[in-house]
Structures are given as C-alpha cells and as structure tokens.
Amino acid sequence: MCKEALRLVPVVTEVPRLVARPFRLGEHELQPGTGVAPCILLVHHRPDLYPEPSRFRPERFLERKFSPFEYLPFGGGHRRCIGAAFALFEMKIVLGVALSAWQFRLLDERPPRPVRRNVTLGPSGGVPVALRAARRGAARAAA
Numbered sequence: 001m002c003k004e005a006l007r008l009v010p011v012v013t014e015v016p017r018l019v020a021r022p023f024r025l026g027e028h029e030l031q032p033g034t035g036v037a038p039c040i041l042l043v044h045h046r047p048d049l050y051p052e053p054s055r056f057r058p059e060r061f062l063e064r065k066f067s068p069f070e071y072l073p074f075g076g077g078h079r080r081c082i083g084a085a086f087a088l089f090e091m092k093i094v095l096g097v098a099l100s101a102w103q104f105r106l107l108d109e110r111p112p113r114p115v116r117r118n119v120t121l122g123p124s125g126g127v128p129v130a131l132r133a134a135r136r137g138a139a140r141a142a143a
C-alpha cells in the first residue's frame, strides 16, 4: 500500500542534477553545467512498467520486482534520500496503528487532486474522512 501510494503520487516529482563531466545520455551529448532532471512521476506512470498506471493497485508490487531505475520515490545514486528507510518504517507503523484503531470513511468519494507545493506534491484540500473506533478502547490506546 505504501509503495503503491509513493508510485502513484510521488512526494517529489523530479530529482535535478548538474552535469559535472561530458556525458552521453541516449542521443544527447551533455556538457558540464547542463541541468538534467530525471522525472520520478513520468517513470512511475510508464504503462509498459505499470499497466493501468493511474489505478491504485498495490498488488503490482507482489507480481514483480522493480529496479531502482523503474521505481524511485526516494531518488537515486549518491544523493538518494537518507531518510528513505525511516520514512517507510514510519508510514507502516502509523498506518498499522491507525487502521487497527479506527475505521475510515471518505467524506468525498472523488479521488484527491495532487497539487504542487513548492518541490513536493500533496492533496489539494487534504483528504477529509470520518472516523469510527474499530473496537472499544482501541482508539484511545492509539491516540
């Protein structure tokens, strides 16, 4: 679930780099000082890698493995996010605790619209939900 959420709407959409040495990228000869920006969002929406790329389908991560060139929500290379392992661990803990304590109901059935906030993407108006305790006492224990 966490992996698919980060695929569908990566928090960071591209990771800019400055070319340090002459470098061949496909048919392009890039000179030092040239800016390049591998686009995480575009890679994550390639239909040859992710059939029906706009669908939230967490099972796709059980069906095959993706290389660091195909799935890169935390960037890549020397500057890859140093908080990646912590961020994924935190997401799983928070979701696990929240889902075991509460039942969530979307107040608006329309999918949230991702919008750019400076360098990151996030839902345009938050994601309003109604909460109900999953079982007696669980919500208080999680709070």
Ligand code: HEM
Residues within 6 Å of the ligand: 010, 011, 012, 015, 016, 073, 074, 075, 076, 077, 078, 079, 080, 081, 082, 083, 084, 086, 087, 088
């Ligand atoms: C879901 C949560 C997060 C996402 C999607 C994310 C994503 C990213 C991305 C895409 C980059 C750029 C990597 C590149 O240029 O190749 C980055 C860099 C970085 N992130 Fe994260 N990040 C997350 C959470 C965190 C957390 C929790 C921390 C710290 C505890 C953190 C610390 C950093 C730092 C320090 C850099 C700069 C690394 C460098 O330039 O060497 N991030 N992150």
